[in-house]
Amino acid sequence: QSVLTQPPSASGTPGQTVTISCSGSSSNIGITTVNWYQQLPGTAPKLLIYSYSQRPSGVPDRFSGSKSGTSASLAISGLQSEDEAAYYCASWDDSLNAVVFGGGTKLTVL
Amino acid sequence: EVQLVESGGGLVQPGGSLRLSCAASGFTFSSYEMNWVRQAPGKGLEWVSYINSSGSTVHYADPVKGRFTVSRDNAKKLLYLQMNSLRAEDTAVYYCARAVAGRFGWFDPWGQGTLVTVSS
Secondary structure (H helix, E strand, O other), X not given: OOOEEOOOEEEEOOOOOEEEEEEOOOOOOOOOOEEEEXXXXXXXXXXXXXOOOEOXXXXXXXXXXXXXXXXXXXXXXXXXXXXXXXXXXXXXXXXXXXXXXXXXXXXXXX | OOEEEEEOOEEEOOXXXXXXXXXXXXXXXXXXXXXXXXXXXXXXXXXXXXXXXXXXXXXXXXXXXXXXXXXXXXXXXXXXXXXXXXXXHHOEEEEEEXXXXXXXXXXXXXXXXXXXXEOO
C-alpha cells in the first residue's frame, strides 16, 4: 500500500487530454513539493515534472502539473503513442522522514 | 552529459551480501546528494537510501535499516550500496539517482539500474 495514491491505470486516444491524480496527506503533498516521473517500458524512470508544475528542459509543454491541498495532478494534452508509459508521483513525507512514491499509473494510448 | 551507471547486481542466496556501485560523470559529484531507489519486478518505485554530499549524513528506508549501508568516494565519483542479510523481498532493480534541490527535492537523472535477485 503506497503512501501516495494513484489510479493503477488510465487510457486515452491520440489527441485527447488525460489527467492522472495523486492523493496524499498533510504530512507529504500538503506541506512540500510534488514531482512526477515517467517510466517508458523497459527503461529507467525519468524526471517529468518537478516542484508541482515545472518542466525540465526537453519535456514538451503537453505535460503539466498542479496541486490542490493534499492532492496533485498530472495532465497530458495532445496524447501521443509515445506517451504510453508508467507515471509516478513522489513527495517528501515529514512523518516517515522519507521520500514516498505513488503506486504508479500505467497509461495506455488506445 | 550527466550520467549515472550502476553495476554489481546479480544472483545471491538469502542471507548473502552484495555491493552495488554507481559511477557518476558529467557533473561535480561531490556537490550533490545521492539516493538509491529500487523497483521489485512488476512493482512500483521504493526509495531505499540517501547520502549527503560529504557522506556525513545518511538515511534509510525502514525495510533496509540495519542491513544496508550507503557510502561514497567523491574522489572516484562513486556511490555504493552495501547490502547484507539479503532477503527474497530485496529482489529488485536498484537505481541510483542524483538529488536536486536537496534531500526534499527531486531525482534527476537516474541510472539505468542493476538487477539484484535473491534466491536459493
